[in-house]
Structures are given as C-alpha cells and as structure tokens.
Amino acid sequence: MLPVFLLILIPLLSLFFFFFLTTSKSNSKAPKSYPLVGSFFAILATRDRQLQWFSEILVDSPSATFDLRRSYSKRQVFSGNPPVVQHILKSNFQNYEKGETFRSRLTYFLGHGIFNIDGESWKFQRQVASHEFSTKSLRKFVETVVNTELSDRLIPILSSAAKNGTVLDFQNILQSFWVRPGLLSPSLPQAKLALAFEDSVRISYGRLTASIPLIWKIKKFFNIGSEKSLKMAVSEVKESAMNIVKQKKQKLEQLGEKKSLSDELLSRFLSSGHVDEKFVADIVISFLIAGRDTTSAALTWYFWLLSQHPEVQSKVVKEIKEHSEEPA
Template sequence: MGLILGYAEIILAIVCFLFMWSFRNMNSQMPWNWPLLGMLPSLFLHVHRFHERCADVLEWSGGTFLLRGPWFSNMDILGTVDPANVHFIMSANFANFPKGPEFKKIFEVLGDGIFNTDLDLWTNQRKQARALLNHERFRKFLIKTSWEKVEKGLIPVLEHVAKQGFVVDLQDLFQRFTFDTTCILVTGYDPGCVSIEFPDVPFSKAMDEAEEAIFMRHCLPESVWKLQKWLCIGHEHKLTKAWGVLDDVIGKYVSMKRKELSQSRKSDGDEEGLDLLTSYINEDEGMGLDCDDKFLRDTILNFMIAGRDTTSSALTWFLWLVSTHPEVEKKIREELNSILQPKEGEKWKLFKVEELKNLVYLHSALCESLRLYPPVPFQHKAPVQPVILPSGHYVNPKMKVMFSLYAMGRMGFIWGKDSKEFKPERWITDRGTIKYEPSYKFLAFNAGPRTCLGKEVAFTQLKSVASAIIHNYQIQVVEGHPVTPNVSVILYMKHGLKVKVTKRWT
C-alpha cells in the first residue's frame, strides 16, 4: 500500500508540475517548445486568432521565428516577414523554392491548376493565362461585365436594403458579386447570385469549407489529417463533400460550354465568346496544353478562387476601413467629385473605368487596405536544397518557410512606427503620385516570377465597386458588430460585415 501511495504522490507531483508549467507558458509571449509535441499546443491554443498571433510572435522575435513541430513530423516552420528573406525566396533563389509535392498535398483540391504546379506545366499555364488576361478583347469584356453587374446587380440590392432599412452583410454581398462576375468572365455564364432574394449559393459555401480545411492541414501533422480523411470526420469530411459540389458545378459548366460550342461556332469578331473557358476550348491545340475536362476543371477552380475570394475579401475590409475612418471617406469623395463634369453637379453617378484610373487617393487607400488586410494572409515554401537565408537562418527540405502577409503589414521595422494605422497618405509621394513599394515588402500580389497576373483585373473591379458605393451611399457598421479575421487561407471577417445602408442622393 505504501508503494502504491508513493507512486500516486509521484504521479500527482508530475501532473501538478506539468499543469503549472503549461499555465505559465499559456500566458507567455513566445510559444513553448514541449517535449515530443513541440510548439503544437501553443499553435492550437491560439488558432482562433492565428493571424494576430503570427504578427505578435514575429514582432517579438524581430521578424523571423522557428516554430518547432512535433518530433518526427517534419512540421518545423520558419516564419518570416524579413523583406530580404522574401526577396531571396521569391526572386533571387526562386528555382530552389518551388510549390513542391507537400504544397500540392495540402492544396490537392486545386488539382493541377496554376497555383499548384511547377516547372514546364506551370510555365505553359502561366504563359497562356497571361496572354488571355492581357488580350484587349478580354479587357473590354471585363469592363463591360463589371459595369453591368454593378448597375443591374449590386445597385438594385443596395437600393432595396436602403429603402427597407434592412441590415445587410456586405461580405456576403461582395462574395455574391465577385462570384457572378468571375463566373461570367471564366465560364461565360451568370449564376445570378446578386439579387434581392439572396439565393443560396452552394458553390460559394463549398469553397469556404474547402479553404477552412486547407488551413487546418497547415496546422496538423499529415498523418492526422489523412486519418481524418480516411475516417470521414472533421474538416476533412467537410472538404470531401465540398469537393463533390465544386466538381459537380464546374462539370456542368464545362459540359454546357462544349455543347454550346459544338452547336454554334462564333467568329472572332463577335462580342460574345470572350470568356476564358471558350478561349481554352477553342484554342486547345494552339496553346500546347491538353485541355481535357480534368484540365478545364482545375483551371476554372483556380481562376474562381483567384477572382471570387481575393476581390470580395479586399472589398469587405476596404469598405469597413473607409466607413470607420471618416477623414479617409471624405477625401475619397472629394477626389470623386473632382472628376465630375460641371453640368453633372453632385448627384448619383456610376463612374467609368477610364475615369477612375488616375485617382491617386482612391488607389492609395486600396493599397493601404491590402497592406493591412491581404486577402491571402500567408503562404509557405519549402527548399529543394538546404540553404541559408539572408537573415542567417538555415532551412532544409524537411522544413517550410512561411510568410505572414498579415504580419508584414504590421511590422514597424518595415512600415514605420505607424504601421498598424490605416493611412493612405503613406502611398503618395511629395509630387502627388503613387509611391512605388517593392513586392517583397508589399506582397499582396505576390512577388517574383509568380507575381499575380490578375492585378489589373482586381483593381478594375475594386475601383468600380468602391466608387459606386462611397459616392452614392453611406455605410454604417451595426453597433456592437464584432469585426475579426476568420481562420482560413483567405482573410474574411469571421462574422461577416453587418451594415446599414443609406442613400446620399434623392
């Protein structure tokens, strides 16, 4: 009996010690490196505020921090916001940091699309995507589509909620808007999600659930999430169901397009047939790509994520920032008023793309919003060969290097003491022009050879929507509505953006 009591006292002492140890480190600034588990407990303790936690740790550590994963899991991650490291990885040493097989496992739902591929397959896809996106016909199609969806989709909804005095979730509305426009530009079909009926959108819900599951794959050992997948539980079960929805919807679009094109071939001079899906199918042989249904499925999904998610995220955070910073809102309105014709006066108006392209303050405010709230808040790379980064940190092929774009925008050593403030003026030179910031410092549109091809597409839509809303309506966030980032690979607001809309003009 005495021996049993002795063992019990020892076990109790160990439990008390571990409890006190964990309690002390739960409240410490830096993650604690546990035996066997590494820093995984700290990661999950703060996972609900992952982006803010990254910013805190990287600020405390001077810009670079090694997160130790569980033993034997190959989950060591070097987090960095050092611009020299970013430039080295994204540009100077680009070939040594491909997306790689580990990235493709985590993002497997994207298939062999442009975000997942490397080497010749990526090069060919990027070449063709650049040619299509930069084509004058596509640009005209983009401007026409954006204008019509603002005029006939977004504005009627805003007029309706303003007249009725309803509370509307702007994030949901922007997701619907960008889903419609992206779907039209990519497939040629309008799903009609922007309407006063607010119809259910299974595709959008599936994308959200897939992105949340992808995020969790970053936090768990591969063996754990693969077990969840095999058991059909948790986020992996949601991902499987979401994957089916995405395949089904995209498959229908591809089938409809093939049938449409087989029945009626349109000449190059026609206004219709400018969507990317039509271009890929019609120019299959000339592109040097095998545009079978699998390729088209992967390509469409990659474009949909790029167009729908990033732009709607950017719009949501931008309108929230502007509506909560009256001095910025006033300056944007003054700039919009400055391009009105004398005969127009101050009244209801939708601005054309050409009218907005030279507005310095609007562009600066958008860049500032993207700096603080980048739609893709983090990304990771892994080296093929071991290498020492400019910061002096060693990385090998069994490690990941993660950039926190969310944290980069909040670092005083990068952006100055006022780095956490929303200050569009930081983007304006003394001459009154847009100030250039290198991509390895402002990473919202990526950097190096993988710089975003859709940057101009994004700014076209952002300016069209932002100008229409800011000039014509007053947006007021519902009192007490919580605004906090979600936990996903796309930076959305966890609870949406609930606002009331009032008209500025009768």
C-alpha cells in the same frame, strides 16, 4: 538491462536538448518550441485567431520573418518583409516548390491547378493567365462587368439595408460576386456552389495545418466526419467546374474560326491545345479560389479604412464623380 535503458535514454535526451537549444528567441511573441510537438500548444491556443496571431509575431519581429516549428520537426517560415516575399514569390519562385506534404493534402481538391503544381505546368498556367491582367483586359472587365454588378446588384442591396437599418456582413456580400450573376439579389439566397466551395477550402486548409495528420487520414479511410463532408463538397465543386468547361468548350466549337471569345481566360486555356476537361476544370477551381477571398477581403478592409478617414473618403468620391461625368 541498464545498458539497454541508457541506449534508449541518451538519444532521447540528445533530441530533447537539441530542440530546446534551437528554439527561436528572435522576438518575444514567437511561440516556444518543444521536442516532438514543436509549437503545437501555441498553435492550438490561437486556432480561432491565427491570422491575427501570425501578424502580431511578424510586426514584433525585427526582420518581419519568423520560423514556426510544427509537430515532428516540420517547419514553416512566415514573412511580411517585402524583399523576402519578392525573392520567394517572384525572383526565385522556381526554387521554392510546394513539396510533397502540400500536394498530398491538397491534390484531392486542387488537382493539377496552378496552386498545387510546379515546373512546366505551373509556367504554362501562369503564362496564359498573365494576359488576363493586362490594362486592356482589366479596362474591358470594368466596363462590361463591374458597372452592371454595381448598379444592378450591389447598390440595390445596400440601399435596402440602409432603408431598413439592416446590418450586413459586407465580406459575404462581396463574396457573392465571385459565384455567378443572379446569385446576388436583395433576398441574398445561399448558393449551393458557394457553400460547397467554402467547405472545400476550410477542410482542405485543416488538412494542410493539421498537427496530427493521422486523424484526418483515419477519417478519410472510414469516410466519416470532416472527410465525408470534404468528399461531398469537392464533388459539388468539381461537377460545377466541369459544367463550366463543357459549356465554354461548346461555345468555342460553335464559333468555329471566329474565336471572338479567345480574349477571355477560360477560352485561352481551351484554345491552347489542352483537351483534357479534368485538367482545365482544375485550373478553373484554382482561379475561382484566386478571386474569391482575396478580392472580398481587400475590398472590405478598403471600405472600412475609408469609413475611418472621412477626408480620404471625400477625395475618393470627388475623383469618381470627375471620371464619371460625361464629356461635354
């Protein structure tokens, strides 16, 4: 009986010491890692402030990079070091695939969109999308969209809030620009699509970072709790994306040879030979994600920083006025 016990105990002790000897000690704020569960307890304790927590660790790390060990020996590398980020996201992106864990947890929502695929499909979507970020496209967008959004939608809301002394969540206001014209009005109605998108992103992210994946898999099997909510939310988002694709496809068919909309992102994808509407709808969802929290969060921090530095704010206002003046 004793030899059998030792056969079980020795591998467990070896595993135990292996984990403790390899626990990262590169900086004081890096979370401790334990056998099997990794840094589960630190992750759980900071679940309501993880972005800030990760940022604090990166700032404290000499290399601005740290290794986070999750349960069952899974690891994640976080970096705020510009050369490292450039190496991964630009110079050698093809060497850093999403991986099966990433795809299996996000395919339900993202499908075959650019954030969830690798290889040739990723290259194709990136190549088509790159035209959208040319100087000409951005200038046209500012002239035709931004001015209207500011004068007809954003300024009336801010003016009304200033007049009535109302406190606004500025990031939520800016997120409303992401959906479609008409949703951002002084009454601030809650858009069904925006709420569905929020639930889809939040629950899918919960899947991705789950320390015990078995829990969400059980919920999915029985269609209960967060997985039931995810199913309903994703259905709403995909239906809206499909409607966008069908409407744009119909417009292109009506234009025939004119192709006057071919300089717009969705039109480029539809004109590239891809007739599978589900595939194009996945692309739509990915690009909606790309322009949602990123833009609103960046602009919110931008205006907050301006409010903390009046001298910079004065220079910005002066520059805007100079460029806004009509030529004599």
